[in-house]
Amino acid sequence: MKYDHNAIETKWQQYWKENKTFKAENPGSAGVDKPKYYVLDMFPYPSGAGLHVGHPLGYIASDIYARYKRHQGFNVLHPMGYDSFGLPAEQYAIQTGQHPALTTETNIKRYREQLDKIGFSFDWSREVRTSNPDYYRWTQWIFIQLFNSWYNNDTGKAEDISILVQKFEAGGNTGINAVCDNDTEPFTADEWRNFSEEDQQKILLKYRLTYLAETEVNWCPALGTVLANDEIVNGVSERGGHPVVRKKMTQWSMRITAYAKRLLEGLDRIDWPQPLKDAQTNWIGRSEGAEVKFKVKGTAFEIPVFTTRPDTIFGVSFMTLAPEHELVREITAPEQKEAVEAYIEATAKRSERDRMADVKTISGVFTGAYAEHPFTKEPVPVWIGDYVLAGYGTGAVMAVPCGDQRDYDFAKHFDIPIPNIFKDVDISEAAYSEKNGTVIANSDFLNGLSYEEATKKAIEKLESINAGQGRINYRLRDAVFSRQRYWGEPFPVYYVNGLPQMIGVEHLPLKLPEVEKYLPTETGEPPLGNARTWAWDTEKNEVVSNDLIDHKTVFPLELNTMPGWAGSSSYFNRYMDAHNQDEFASQEALNYWKDVDLYIGGSEHATGHLLYARFWQKFLFDKGLLPVDEFAKKLINQGMILGTSTFVYRIKGSNTLISKNKIQGRETEPIHADVSLVNASDELDVEAFKEWRPEFRDAEFILEDGKYIVGREVEKMSKSKYNVVNPDDICEQYGADTLRMYEMFLGPLEQAKPWNTAGITGVHGFLKKLWKLYHSPLEGGQGDVFHVSDDPASKENLKTLHKTIKKVVEDIENFSFNTSVSSFMIAVNELTAQKCNSREVLEPLAIIISPYAPHIAEELWERLGHQGSVAFAPFPEFEEKYLVESSKEYPVSFNGKMRFKLDLPLDMSTEEMEKIVLAHEKTQEQLQGRTPKKIIIVPGKIINIVG
RNA sequence: GCCUCGGUGGCGGAAUUGGUAGACGCGCUGGAUUCAAAAUCCAGUUCUUUCGGGAGUGUGGGUUCGAUUCCCACCCGAGGUACCA
Known part of the structure; x- marks a missing residue:
């Protein structure tokens, strides 16, 4: 028969399904003596639009790698699932009333059909769906673990909250080096014991790794929800263009800042793309410097500032506070009050859009107050200005106009003096922010010192007079974890007197309630406020009707749900033991699979999913629940x-x-x-x-x-641009093997590249040629018959085979899949020209091609007389001996330009080569009578004549 | 502005540690086969040329016997990020 891709692909997809060919075994089963290898794709959100040819790119690459590792004898874990909570299904529910679970189910079905047609070697028995209660039960469980933990800076890890309570009982909180809210007041052991239960709980919330706090959020009244920064474009909501305002709300937060240092440090130990690591590094934003306290003259107030340049402290000529800074109202002089209040009001009114668009306008107001310079005791005027952000550092800066351009511009604009503290530097035009080679001047005890020396000395002095200390500041903020949405994980939380209580882990999952409307309630509560059965009975330990709430044994449940990243922060661990009903995953499974060896996904997740997932991994590691603290050893971003x-x-x-x-x-x-x-x-x-x-x-x-x-x-590929190509159509017309190879053939995996269906015929033609290598045409021209001979292969045949093995192994290991497709084409072209039909060559060829084109490889493998799948056949070994050559066609260059070629034996001496080359007629022609100055001969490489 | 990645034929893209630039494929041109088409096969295809050759990897320099590859300066494109003290 002719190469019939449809028949072959249906047959083998069916075979793999029936035989559970790609089911990975866990410890305790047969086959687990093999070394493990974990290949993971970022699981998709099943959107209603289905897959286009851009989506499977990464899946094809990871599938090739997973199949290659199976050939190499690894027990390969290659799972797939769905990140199935999310906004589009909820939006659709609001519009149509259709339950998001139904929409999601339909979309998943469609995704699965499309994925199956491409012939992936996924172990579907481990599928997870984040919206499935069996799965989100463990997301809720992790939330409870976080709630019951605090971060001990002394041990450098998360510990159980009961240890903290013991410490409070023994000695209050003053000796404890914990990560906690900034406004945590000191107390003694006696005071702790005398606090009411309620007060104790309030204090503990300041330490828990997930906690309730008043957070300033982007509130969109029209959508009835909080928006993330990236959901806001030009000051209005990305979806719908509704206005967004800043609003304070009580929200769950994750104390990711406790892990800032370790998240940074861990990047050195993982093989991830540099741009992605850089994005995380910038996001975490570590800056080293000092906190300096400035006393406000005539008051008891102190204004702490964070600076990265304590060496320039003698250059301070004013201070600037964020308009929102809490001390502004306290310290403003009566005569400046009106101006200050007007400025604060104006700033609050200004939309983010205005502030973004208008970076050049310098604005600010003098408060009338003066701070005292910690060393010179000189008065320092205190200003407010909107270039200082309340959310970063301490919300106040010590302005050094000679060393910082924004301070410089501000000083020039308001005619504030600009003292110069740099030796031999002209600051009449601009500030001088260079650190290297700087010598400090006009700075008392810092005179003559370099940046490094002065920084160190300034911090020492500040500490000695109790006016400040060295400090490391992070840009990273704690992550808000509440969403005013329906289609997300419910918090396992109920409220007693307004204080959050966790539901016992044995009663999980707390299932999402039914609601009639998916919109916020009329009173502005999140959609779960519409649920009528959404109260927790602490005696029956079940969800009961809201009517039964008595605040004695039946309490209201949390109305927010978790954000999109909750379900994706630890899913890769759940795959290791996906159906465990008693544990998140067994220790045995976790210790066997440990971590992801290869993770492939989009770079858009750099500072979202990939940062939060690392955070949860470290936390669960601290708690002894996971064996490693980085979940993915290697990561590759596939290009769009x-x-x-x-x-x-x-x-x-x-x-x-x-x-x-x-x-x-x-x-x-x-x-x-x-x-x-x-x-x-x-x-x-x-x-x-x-x-x-x-x-x-x-x-x-x-x-x-x-x-x-x-x-x-x-x-970009999108419906509205009519440039979407559907993989189903390609599979139908050319086959999955063609699709897989063509996607790889397009170019390097990491790079963005355009799709053009026209080019696919080249790859399809290649597969037809491959098929023909194993077949002879039938007499009469209709169809062909399998024909492979047992005659020994020729030297040429073996050379082609082994150079291909060598190249393909190198390519797969370097994730250079595009070049191995070329190598296969070259191999098939050569073998066809050689009229090779020897089993000795065609059998290994079927194996090396099978990761790329698994269906045709299975079919050929079967026709070669094998039982069972080709998937576990050992990968052919490359043997150098078939590639050894006795002569080389040397390129002969003149001044580096290749002019002609010359075939010479590889074992010839350079002297002899030189003689032959110089005597050659073309050499004489090139030289035109000149005498060469120099002849460079690199044996086995090149001959270059200079002159 | 800053950070990161990239710039090679008409197009997608190849090119080990610096050593034959344009592999492989698309498209295009010509031919074979065919009544014709599809399919298949063969030959050619960086530009230029007086057919000897000459030029050529974003631009300009540099190092080197030799640079797509290394160094310096710049231009252009993509992505990320931004009053971050």
């Missing part, structure tokens, strides 16, 4: 596949469409045309186009050479 959009051009003000090369200066409007209406030579199928866009049925077409030529542009 872009769409190639096609355009037709309408002459302005007419209904005439003009072919691209006839435009010539005419004013036209480009209109997107569907990519499927255009062939590989950019010719439009005019009739099909008219059919597709009836408004152009009567349009006139100006053709060139009888054809309409479209314009092309590379854009």
